[in-house]
Amino acid sequence: MAKYLLLKHYRGAPDPVNNVPMTQWTPEEISAHMQYMSDFADRLVATGEFVDGQALAPEGTFVRYDGEGRPPVTDGPFAETKDLIAGWMVIDVDSYERAIELAGELSAAPGAGGKPIHEWLEVRPFLTVPPNATQ
Amino acid sequence: MDEALLRGLIPGVLGVLGRRGADFATAEDAVQEALIEAIRTWPADPPRDPKGWLVTVAWRRFLDLTRADAARRRRENLVEEEPAPGPVPDVDDTLQLYFRCAHPSLAPSSAVALTLRAVGGLTTRQIAQAYLVPEATMAQRISRAKRTVSGVRFDQPGEVATVLRVLYLVFNEGYSGNVDLAAEAIRLTRQLATVIDHPEVVGLLALMLLHHARRASRIAPDGSLVPLAEQDRGRWDTTTIAEGVQLLQGALARDRLGEFQAQAAIAALHADALTAEETDWVQIVEWYEELVRLTDSPVVRLNRAVAVGEADGPRAGLAALAALDESLPRYRAVAAYLHERDGNLVTAARLYAEAAHQALNLAERDHLTRQAARLNTHRSR
Numbered sequence: 001m002a003k004y005l006l007l008k009h010y011r012g013a014p015d016p017v018n019n020v021p022m023t024q025w026t027p028e029e030i031s032a033h034m035q036y037m038s039d040f041a042d043r044l045v046a047t048g049e050f051v052d053g054q055a056l057a058p059e060g061t062f063v064r065y066d067g068e069g070r071p072p073v074t075d076g077p078f079a080e081t082k083d084l085i086a087g088w089m090v091i092d093v094d095s096y097e098r099a100i101e102l103a104g105e106l107s108a109a110p111g112a113g114g115k116p117i118h119e120w121l122e123v124r125p126f127l128t129v130p131p132n133a134t135q
Numbered sequence: 136m137d138e139a140l141l142r143g144l145i146p147g148v149l150g151v152l153g154r155r156g157a158d159f160a161t162a163e164d165a166v167q168e169a170l171i172e173a174i175r176t177w178p179a180d181p182p183r184d185p186k187g188w189l190v191t192v193a194w195r196r197f198l199d200l201t202r203a204d205a206a207r208r209r210r211e212n213l214v215e216e217e218p219a220p221g222p223v224p225d226v227d228d229t230l231q232l233y234f235r236c237a238h239p240s241l242a243p244s245s246a247v248a249l250t251l252r253a254v255g256g257l258t259t260r261q262i263a264q265a266y267l268v269p270e271a272t273m274a275q276r277i278s279r280a281k282r283t284v285s286g287v288r289f290d291q292p293g294e295v296a297t298v299l300r301v302l303y304l305v306f307n308e309g310y311s312g313n314v315d316l317a318a319e320a321i322r323l324t325r326q327l328a329t330v331i332d333h334p335e336v337v338g339l340l341a342l343m344l345l346h347h348a349r350r351a352s353r354i355a356p357d358g359s360l361v362p363l364a365e366q367d368r369g370r371w372d373t374t375t376i377a378e379g380v381q382l383l384q385g386a387l388a389r390d391r392l393g394e395f396q397a398q399a400a401i402a403a404l405h406a407d408a409l410t411a412e413e414t415d416w417v418q419i420v421e422w423y424e425e426l427v428r429l430t431d432s433p434v435v436r437l438n439r440a441v442a443v444g445e446a447d448g449p450r451a452g453l454a455a456l457a458a459l460d461e462s463l464p465r466y467r468a469v470a471a472y473l474h475e476r477d478g479n480l481v482t483a484a485r486l487y488a489e490a491a492h493q494a495l496n497l498a499e500r501d502h503l504t505r506q507a508a509r510l511n512t513h514r515s516r
Contacts, residue, residue: 003267047275048248048276048279051267092268094244127497
């Protein structure tokens with residue numbers, strides 16, 4: 001088994017096919033979207049593949065060390081196309097193919113008009129901490 | 136209370152329930168509950184016959200669990216057939232349990248989880264912690280696995296090779312948290328070796344012991360990887376090495392070579408050398424040739440190229456490497472090493488950096504990054 005991160009980009013990813021901002025969906029469409037995500041997670045618990053999932057607030061702050069006592073804070077280096085992560089899900093699956101399959105399913109979450117949003121999801125493998133015992 | 140000792144009784148108890156006609160999934164649940172009860176009550180009130188106690192409690196739980204209407208008739212028959220109280224027969228059904236848990240219809244990860252629970256007696260929580268997934272996820276993984284094999288007859292022997300592969304997977308997971316999976320795999324393989332007479336079981340046990348003996352020296356205090364050649368051989372566990380070598384010799388003497396025996400032979404040759412320079416690379420190359428013959432695995436061919444590089448020089452190693460597919464995991468790491476030994480430092484540094492980019496775990500990535508950095512800073516000074 002290997003763990004993968006399915007990363008949901010808030011902005012910055014290529015535009016999804018059904019590209020209507022969430023604020024313009026009907027409340028029912030939003031509920032349907034949320035229900036889809038939560039059912040998806042439940043299904044992965046049942047197959048023994050779920051590890052973690054979290055949503056993130058859309059605002060972020062860039063911080064770096066800039067000398068003693070002066071951590072500068074900026075609104076971020078991406079002035080126009082701020083790339084923020086909307087949330088993530090961590091899965092533990094038997095193969096890369098399975099990770100891709102699940103990401104595809106998650107990307108089919110319903111949006112405006114109850115149609116799949118076809119949003120882009122980033123799939124990244126985890127680096128495991130301990131190396132194999134045989135190395 | 137000795138929890139490992141308690142866990143060692145689990146397969147026997149499951150076996151007794153199975154022989155009394157219990158279905159696997161329910162019996163396994165019942166034994167888990169008996170186990171938890173034992174952990175709770177034994178410290179204050181240790182039983183005289185631990186296995187008998189477990190069988191009694193698990194059997195009662197099993198009857199409770201099968202109380203459903205649909206199962207009533209069956210349960211009544213079972214009660215009818217319940218043997219009179221007395222000593223538990225000491226027939227070992229452990230082997231069937233191993234085969235069932237490693238059934239080919241299960242995905243490897245499910246087989247591993249089921250083996251750890253049913254044969255190893257670990258709780259679902261412990262297994263979940265070891266694999267860093269939520270307990271609910273692991274509980275579902277295990278119950279799905281149990282459903283998958285519930286129709287499989289208890290008395291049909293499976294493939295020893297499948298069981299061994301599952302145990303090797305457990306061993307390779309190493310350890311995390313409070314469950315040491317490598318030690319657990321050794322315990323289970325040892326147990327398997329007592330119930331089955333098969334040279335590859337002994338070969339796998341020897342292999343695990345020989346790797347395990349070097350464990351303390353493989354990781355530096357700061358968590359970085361220490362390559363075999365640089366390990367402090369004084370910290371290798373010589374008692375474990377001696378046991379591994381002795382087991383291996385016994386297995387090899389039976390003249391039924393398999394891949395685990397061949398791998399153990401290579402590990403033994405490394406363990407035998409007092410210094411890295413004294414390693415018998417010529418013999419190691421010969422064992423790799425046996426392994427190529429037995430497995431035809433590209434990863435084995437890659438390892439063979441490393442050994443050839445040591446036995447006949449880096450040019451010979453690079454020639455062996457040239458015949459292989461560049462997309463193999465660790466191909467670039469091997470190429471980097473051989474190029475460095477051949478004096479091509481610029482190529483080696485570039486390959487180390489590329490290998491770091493493709494590494495599958497942090498320790499390996501950091502190690503390869505350091506190798507690239509070492510060659511790059513060396514040149515620029």
